[in-house]
Amino acid sequence: MEVRRVLHRIKKERSAYFFIMPTLLLVFTFTFYPLVQGIRLSFFKAGLRERTWVGFQNYSELFRDPLFWLELKNTLIIAAILIPLVVGSSLLIASLIVQFKKPWQIFFRGAFYLPVVTSGVVISMVWIWIFNPTYGLLNHILSLVNIEPVMWLGTTNPARLAVVILIFSWSLGANIIYYSASLAAIPKTMYEAAMMDGANSLQRFFKITIPLVMPMTLFILMMTSIGAFQIVEAVYILTGGGPAYATTTVAFRIYQLGFRYFRFGQASVQAVILLMIVFSFAFLQFRYLSKKLEF
Amino acid sequence: MFRKSLTILLVLGLVLGLGIGSLAGEKIVLDFWTSWGADMAWENEVIAEFEKENPDITIRKESIIGGTGYTQKLMLAVASGNTPDVFVEYVGRVAPWWFQDVLVPLNDTLTEEDLADFIPSLLELHTIDGNLFAYPHFFDLRAWGGNKTLLERAGVIDIPEGISWDFDAWLDALDKVVQMEGDYYPLVFFANGRSCDYITLMNFQMFGASLYQDGDYTKTTLNSPEGVRALEWMIEMVAKGYAPKGVAGISCGEGLGMIKRGLVVFGWCPDLQLIQNTFDKGEIDYIPEFSVWETPHVAGAPPVPLYTGGNAIAVFKGDQEEAAIKFAKFYVSQESLEKANASGDVGGVSFSRQSIPIPDGMRRSMEIAAKNGLGDLGLNSPYYLEVRDLQYVALQKAFTGQMTAKEALDEFAEKLSALWK
Numbered sequence: 001m002e003v004r005r006v007l008h009r010i011k012k013e014r015s016a017y018f019f020i021m022p023t024l025l026l027v028f029t030f031t032f033y034p035l036v037q038g039i040r041l042s043f044f045k046a047g048l049r050e051r052t053w054v055g056f057q058n059y060s061e062l063f064r065d066p067l068f069w070l071e072l073k074n075t076l077i078i079a080a081i082l083i084p085l086v087v088g089s090s091l092l093i094a095s096l097i098v099q100f101k102k103p104w105q106i107f108f109r110g111a112f113y114l115p116v117v118t119s120g121v122v123i124s125m126v127w128i129w130i131f132n133p134t135y136g137l138l139n140h141i142l143s144l145v146n147i148e149p150v151m152w153l154g155t156t157n158p159a160r161l162a163v164v165i166l167i168f169s170w171s172l173g174a175n176i177i178y179y180s181a182s183l184a185a186i187p188k189t190m191y192e193a194a195m196m197d198g199a200n201s202l203q204r205f206f207k208i209t210i211p212l213v214m215p216m217t218l219f220i221l222m223m224t225s226i227g228a229f230q231i232v233e234a235v236y237i238l239t240g241g242g243p244a245y246a247t248t249t250v251a252f253r254i255y256q257l258g259f260r261y262f263r264f265g266q267a268s269v270q271a272v273i274l275l276m277i278v279f280s281f282a283f284l285q286f287r288y289l290s291k292k293l294e295f
Numbered sequence: 296m297f298r299k300s301l302t303i304l305l306v307l308g309l310v311l312g313l314g315i316g317s318l319a320g321e322k323i324v325l326d327f328w329t330s331w332g333a334d335m336a337w338e339n340e341v342i343a344e345f346e347k348e349n350p351d352i353t354i355r356k357e358s359i360i361g362g363t364g365y366t367q368k369l370m371l372a373v374a375s376g377n378t379p380d381v382f383v384e385y386v387g388r389v390a391p392w393w394f395q396d397v398l399v400p401l402n403d404t405l406t407e408e409d410l411a412d413f414i415p416s417l418l419e420l421h422t423i424d425g426n427l428f429a430y431p432h433f434f435d436l437r438a439w440g441g442n443k444t445l446l447e448r449a450g451v452i453d454i455p456e457g458i459s460w461d462f463d464a465w466l467d468a469l470d471k472v473v474q475m476e477g478d479y480y481p482l483v484f485f486a487n488g489r490s491c492d493y494i495t496l497m498n499f500q501m502f503g504a505s506l507y508q509d510g511d512y513t514k515t516t517l518n519s520p521e522g523v524r525a526l527e528w529m530i531e532m533v534a535k536g537y538a539p540k541g542v543a544g545i546s547c548g549e550g551l552g553m554i555k556r557g558l559v560v561f562g563w564c565p566d567l568q569l570i571q572n573t574f575d576k577g578e579i580d581y582i583p584e585f586s587v588w589e590t591p592h593v594a595g596a597p598p599v600p601l602y603t604g605g606n607a608i609a610v611f612k613g614d615q616e617e618a619a620i621k622f623a624k625f626y627v628s629q630e631s632l633e634k635a636n637a638s639g640d641v642g643g644v645s646f647s648r649q650s651i652p653i654p655d656g657m658r659r660s661m662e663i664a665a666k667n668g669l670g671d672l673g674l675n676s677p678y679y680l681e682v683r684d685l686q687y688v689a690l691q692k693a694f695t696g697q698m699t700a701k702e703a704l705d706e707f708a709e710k711l712s713a714l715w716k
Binding site: 153 | 366370374395486548549681684687688694697
């Protein structure tokens with residue numbers, strides 16, 4: 001009965017299914033199928049051409065490898081700093097920009113968006129020079145305020161911070177645009193009413209702005225979180241995963257194992273673990289934050 | 296009526312076209328990938344000449360910039376079974392394909408004349424387990440570049456032009472540079488990045504340590520007393536201000552950039568051609584003649600020119616192997632190499648045949664190589680890329696103080712042995 005009802009419904013809505021079929025096919029071909037194959041590959045010792053079933057051996061080797069735990073630690077540290085920084089800064093900057101006159105709003109949004117449309121490789125190459133310990137711009141600025149030069153890419157924690165700074169500069173633009181759109185949708189009358197009730201700017205920001213942009217915050221938070229766990233390009237160009245694995249993230253290691261050493265089985269295992277982490281994170285964020293949504 | 300006539304005409308034309316095509320006979324089309332990234336006139340001439348001599352073969356060339364992108368393109372091609380017939384790439388990125396069992400062994404394809412003409416040690420470096428996996432095209436050696444103006448300003452009077460610097464005399468020159476007014480460094484070391492591992496190995500070789508012995512990575516002497524001394528010397532140089540700090544984060548490109556900007560006096564360079572280019576552009580003003588054949592080295596450490604690789608041409612297994620081998624051989628024939636040499640596009644390197652004139656700067660290095668052998672990076676080993684990565688990690692651990700030089704190098708040697716188990 002149930003099956004017949006479903007079939008009847010499909011028949012009734014067949015034109016709708018017809019229209020979404022191309023997208024469904026694309027999603028299946030380029031998302032679900034590779035996902036399933038990737039999970040399957042994690043149970044093999046796989047090179048470019050040979051493949052041997054090893055069961056859970058790849059998983060047990062991975063959990064016994066100290067480098068994996070270091071990668072995970074690096075990934076979580078970078079994500080923990082990057083996510084609140086990007087989300088908070090985007091909202092703050094968007095809130096400031098929205099108060100300018102229109103031409104200035106356009107100028108600042110364009111300026112912040114410029115890195116988004118610039119090649120990540122180019123940005124990384126520029127930052128390499130900015131971070132140069134002896135001749136870089138950043139250390140030069142620090143020297144003007146009598147701060148000792150920092151070995152940005154040559155020591156552990158500064159290298160992690162360098163990766164965060166690079167990604168931060170790259171990620172702001174798009175999020176500022178999203179927040180700008182969200183802020184523009186807040187009725188001005190709410191702010192006027194609050195002002196009449198004696199609310200100061202900080203109170204208006206925390207009591208009106210933040211709650212009303214929460215749907216956008218949820219979206220940006222999820223997208224930034226997913227992106228923070230997938231950092232490869234910046235690490236590849238800026239630090240090569242060093243110094244001494246300090247910036248080797250799980251995603252970077254997946255790239256190294258698969259595309260540099262041709263160890264696809266081991267790369268797949270890490271990809272599966274990363275998938276589980278990102279999925280859990282996104283799920284928890286959605287569960288917690290969606291309760292706080294206001295419209 | 297008109298539409299019917301037009302349809303009949305179109306069908307006839309199609310049939311005729313196919314017919315003529317088939318009557319013309321099967322032409323072999325070889326897919327040829329090169330790593331120049333740009334269209335080389337001499338290469339097009341070589342192809343045209345080959346096609347003239349072999350009218351039944353057409354070469355379909357694709358120029359790709361060598362490096363990671365090219366490797367990934369090849370990877371996809373191998374995985375999908377849609378490889379080119381012939382490809383040219385840097386030998387360190389050709390050898391890994393041998394271990395994937397996708398290349399044709401070329402041992403029995405060379406005549407006695409060829410074998411006599413190719414540089415013997417070079418053929419050996421293109422051989423894995425007795426199988427010639429690619430024909431060598433050209434090769435290069437590492438070189439120094441430097442700033443003579445700064446040396447003179449520092450008061451270094453006897454700047455050698457034709458002979459090797461004595462190690463202590465060289466250290467004296469470094470002392471003078473570091474005492475100069477202004478922000479100048481005599482040297483730069485770098486341990487970030489996936490290239491220029493040659494340069495770091497040069498610093499080890501100066502003290503008599505090498506990455507591996509007799510083709511065996513498990514016999515590395517990098518963690519020998521000489522190797523430890525070399526790394527400790529580098530760390531000391533940084534601590535004393537003879538080289539910029541933050542070595543673990545400085546990349547090869549940055550290092551060379553500092554030399555070009557006149558901020559650093561001496562620097563190794565991965566290949567003579569690159570140094571020659573920067574010299575020709577006026578970015579450096581000193582290529583010591585000795586730089587390609589005798590580095591300053593401690594007493595007892597023999598100078599060994601380090602082979603940093605070059606391009607090689609290899610053939611993928613497939614249906615057109617015979618034609619592909621024919622073209623690959625033609626690509627490295629004397630006539631073709633003479634074209635490449637005469638073009639000036641491939642300057643500062645030595646081609647793989649002895650009949651092609653060797654640049655003056657490399658002649659002496661070839662004499663030393665004949666006496667002491669060619670040092671190489673193990674470009675034809677299955678774990679070459681991983682070894683490089685492990686090497687960087689060991690250096691980074693030592694330069695950041697996470698481990699002592701001995702601990703870092705011992706850990707490196709242990710990991711090398713584990714790779715070969």
